[in-house]
Amino acid sequence: MWDFETEPEYQAKLDWADAFVREEVEPLDYIIDRPSNIRDPLFRRLVPPLQAKVKAKGLWATHLGPELGGPGEGQMHLALLNEILGRCKMGPMVFGCAAPDTGNAEILAHYGTPEQKERWLTPLLANEVTSAYSMTEPHAGADPKALRTSAYLDGDEWVINGEKWFTSNARYADFLIMFVVTEPDNPPYQRASMFIVPRDTPGIESVRDVGMPFDREGEGNEGYLRMTDARVPRENLLGERGQAFVVAQTRLGGGRIHHAMRTVGLVQRAFDMMCERAISRETQGELLASKQLVQEMIADSWIEMEQFRLFVLRTAWRIDKYKDYKRVRADIAAVKAAMPKVLNNVATRALQVHGSLGVTNEMPFVAMIVNALVMGLGDGPTEVHKITVARQLTSRYQPSPDLFPSRHIPRLREAARAQYADVLANYALD
Numbered sequence: 001m002w003d004f005e006t007e008p009e010y011q012a013k014l015d016w017a018d019a020f021v022r023e024e025v026e027p028l029d030y031i032i033d034r035p036s037n038i039r040d041p042l043f044r045r046l047v048p049p050l051q052a053k054v055k056a057k058g059l060w061a062t063h064l065g066p067e068l069g070g071p072g073e074g075q076m077h078l079a080l081l082n083e084i085l086g087r088c089k090m091g092p093m094v095f096g097c098a099a100p101d102t103g104n105a106e107i108l109a110h111y112g113t114p115e116q117k118e119r120w121l122t123p124l125l126a127n128e129v130t131s132a133y134s135m136t137e138p139h140a141g142a143d144p145k146a147l148r149t150s151a152y153l154d155g156d157e158w159v160i161n162g163e164k165w166f167t168s169n170a171r172y173a174d175f176l177i178m179f180v181v182t183e184p185d186n187p188p189y190q191r192a193s194m195f196i197v198p199r200d201t202p203g204i205e206s207v208r209d210v211g212m213p214f215d216r217e218g219e220g221n222e223g224y225l226r227m228t229d230a231r232v233p234r235e236n237l238l239g240e241r242g243q244a245f246v247v248a249q250t251r252l253g254g255g256r257i258h259h260a261m262r263t264v265g266l267v268q269r270a271f272d273m274m275c276e277r278a279i280s281r282e283t284q285g286e287l288l289a290s291k292q293l294v295q296e297m298i299a300d301s302w303i304e305m306e307q308f309r310l311f312v313l314r315t316a317w318r319i320d321k322y323k324d325y326k327r328v329r330a331d332i333a334a335v336k337a338a339m340p341k342v343l344n345n346v347a348t349r350a351l352q353v354h355g356s357l358g359v360t361n362e363m364p365f366v367a368m369i370v371n372a373l374v375m376g377l378g379d380g381p382t383e384v385h386k387i388t389v390a391r392q393l394t395s396r397y398q399p400s401p402d403l404f405p406s407r408h409i410p411r412l413r414e415a416a417r418a419q420y421a422d423v424l425a426n427y428a429l430d
């Protein structure tokens with residue numbers, strides 16, 4: 001069964017979300033600086049009433065099942081919704097599906113004990129608290145086997161020492177989900193455990209908040225943290241000892257595809273702006289849209305965008321179908337690798353079509369291009385995802401039986417002649 005249509009009931013909800021985001025949520029991007037700063041008085045005043053409207057429509061945290069307070073719409077429906085939410089910074093926050101909270105909620109739901117769920121997951125899902133994900137370290141990121149923040153058990157407490165780098169939202173988070181080495185003598189993929197670490201734990205120091213190009217120095221959102229004998233209760237271990245890689249995979253699989261879904265919306269926005277400009281601006285007596293090189297930019301952008309969108313949707317559909325991230329690993333890695341390129345390409349062309357205006361801070365294109373660069377690093381660099389794709393794909397093949405490839409034409413011809421020997425006996429072949 002193949003179908004490219006959304007069910008009418010859900011389409012009605014998407015239409016509502018589309019208008020609601022355009023009219024009520026997108027304006028917040030120009031007022032609220034940091035979507036994760038849920039204690040900002042402006043946030044408290046403006047966002048909860050909008051979140052209440054989303055809840056009333058049944059669109060709050062749609063990816064979560066009813067047992068976790070969501071309608072259990074699954075990843076496919078989330079993909080369609082995220083295309084709308086990805087157009088603006090505040091969308092995911094207003095709809096209860098913002099990173100890194102979604103990924104963290106997913107692993108708390110999967111691996112949390114009943115007590116952990118009550119203490120951390122329930123308020124997280126209600127957006128009463130926020131969280132951060134703490135894995136990367138200053139000396140290593142792409143190779144998690146090299147991470148060395150460690151913990152040892154002392155009575156009923158784990159004592160954590162080490163440093164974490166680029167923990168997004170650390171400055172606003174109430175708790176961190178932290179990847180920590182606890183079993184140094186185990187094989188590499190069983191050395192680390194995952195912990196729930198309250199952000200205000202004594203012994204956790206913020207070295208600084210690292211900023212992106214548009215942030216003022218010291219005002220960034222990427223926490224550089226140092227743990228010196230930071231003690232957390234024994235029961236804050238999330239999942240089994242030595243199973244952090246398994247837990248991380250659950251989180252990162254979901255997180256990556258959610259990013260891709262939102263990126264579809266962002267790419268679409270850049271594309272819409274490019275088309276509007278092309279049919280509005282004239283040069284040499286005709287519209288930019290009449291120039292063939294501009295037409296090529298529009299056509300190439302649409303082709304890349306639609307290919308990417310269909311790939312994202314099919315991946316979301318597969319996640320719902322198999323309910324097993326491992327089985328969809330190649331798809332997720334491929335989508336993750338494709339994402340920075342399509343955003344960079346379309347945003348760069350949209351900037352170009354806007355001329356000098358495009359490069360200014362009055363338009364969003366340079367920020368989009370930086371965002372594309374970030375997407376090539378966050379949740380693992382593109383190179384690593386391409387390696388995953390290639391490994392997954394080649395593992396589905398068998399080596400050729402001898403020196404020559406299995407599709408070597410002389411081999412195939414010989415086999416074909418043997419197969420049809422009785423017929424060929426009556427014909428002369430070269």
Ligand SMILES: Cc1cc2nc3c(=O)[nH]c(=O)nc-3n(C[C@H](O)[C@H](O)[C@H](O)COP(=O)(O)OP(=O)(O)OC[C@H]3O[C@@H](n4cnc5c(N)ncnc54)[C@H](O)[C@@H]3O)c2cc1C
Pocket residue numbers: 100132133134135136137139140141142143165166167168169222374377378379380381382383384387
């Ligand atoms: C905006 C942003 C937000 C982030 N948020 C978080 C967060 O919340 N929590 C968190 O834990 N981390 C976070 N990260 C960190 C991110 O996961 C790391 O940047 C990423 O894993 C790469 O690690 P690294 O920066 O140490 O680069 P390195 O590991 O030093 O790699 C540098 C480069 O080497 C190349 N490379 C690496 N490995 C390979 C390979 N196997 N084959 C070929 N080339 C390779 C790639 O070009 C790569 O970019 C964030 C990063 C960014 C940019």
